[in-house]
Amino acid sequence: MPRVSGGKFPATRSPASTQEPDEGPPTEALRPSSKRSSDASVQLDDPARRHKKGEDLIKEAQIPPWQKGSRSHSKGKEPTMSIEEPEGQAESPDELGRRSSFMALFDRVYDAGRLITFMDYRINNLLQEIDALKAGGSPEAVAVAKERVTKLERELARTQQERTEALQRLETFDKELNEVRGDLSEARKQLKEARVRAWKVDDDLLKSMKDLESARAELPKQAIDDYKGSTNFEEGLKRMGRVAYEYGYWVALARFRSSHLDSKVEEDPFTIRPEDDSVPMERQQAFDNSNPPES
Template identity: 35%
Template structure:
């Protein structure tokens, strides 16, 4: 813009000079020699050519300024559009964050609800487990296998006690004869009121 103004100012000066030269030429023609007139006319022609060139440059500068103004207007519109898009993106981002927080809270609430349900189910299961275990133990005690195990355990205990008693007896009475079978029936025991086979409880 400054160059355009400078060129216009220079063009105005040249135009003034050219007009002054034309005036001087007319004065010279009125009373001067032909050589002086020719020199003045050549100088005026040179100044006119220079003025024409400067006019063309000024016009080119003006066109360039116009193009720059159009480009500046377009850039302003682009900046305005970008600002609008930026605002829309910020709104979208805020909405997305809010939706994400809401979804996270809902998922957390669902997870807490599931945990609570699982805990309640576990408490119920544990309460029922003790009853089930008790029932299983009672059923097992009533089974024939458990009863047979008790009988065998009592028999083993009886045999062990018998062997201890027999060992003590032999230690105190080494000369006496003893029967090794703890379940053998002896003739002297016939009159004793007791079963032939003794089972442990």
């Protein structure tokens, strides 16, 4: 394995590490140095320095990111995946709860991916260190480095398993969220249809009330018209006509007698005689305007 200036080795990535982690490699592992190659042998031959560096890497890799807090939120960044919300639609409490769980799980998956990338980088560095120790180091240092790599590989496998399970739960939550949104859209559609039906019923009710008010206004007039067309009304008019005619006769007779005191009226035409009751007479008599027969 070729060495670079400063006793450091180039940072290589495995195919899985495609995302640049926020907690990147140590600054001294990436920063070019102008030190001579003689310093590299001093640093590689320092067991205390290598042991301390390896312990720091293991401790840092074993801390779950969700215990340290999402770096994407602490640095003011947002996850690359965004969930679009339909405009003009208010979310229900159940959907808000599912959305919160969905985002929390997404943050956990995001941080797990960053941790896997970070641990993969550490393993690559340790493998490079092992190669360097094999080239010019003691067997004890090589064994210690291999033990660190094995421990980190176990931690990496466990983290990858957790990430896979979290991705499965994330997919399940995504499906449930889409189903809830579909149910919510259907419920809103039904609510809109119910509102349209309610508006139509209100219009029909208003029209019925207007018709009722119009009928109430026309009812007295119709009742009067019906009463005027009834038989009782016609008979009443006839009786009123006879009474008025008789009253007028009596008034004219009184005036005649007051004007002609010596005159006498042979009989009263309105006097009821018993012999007239036996004479048949129709109530309705056709008017005869012909000349009477000569006697």
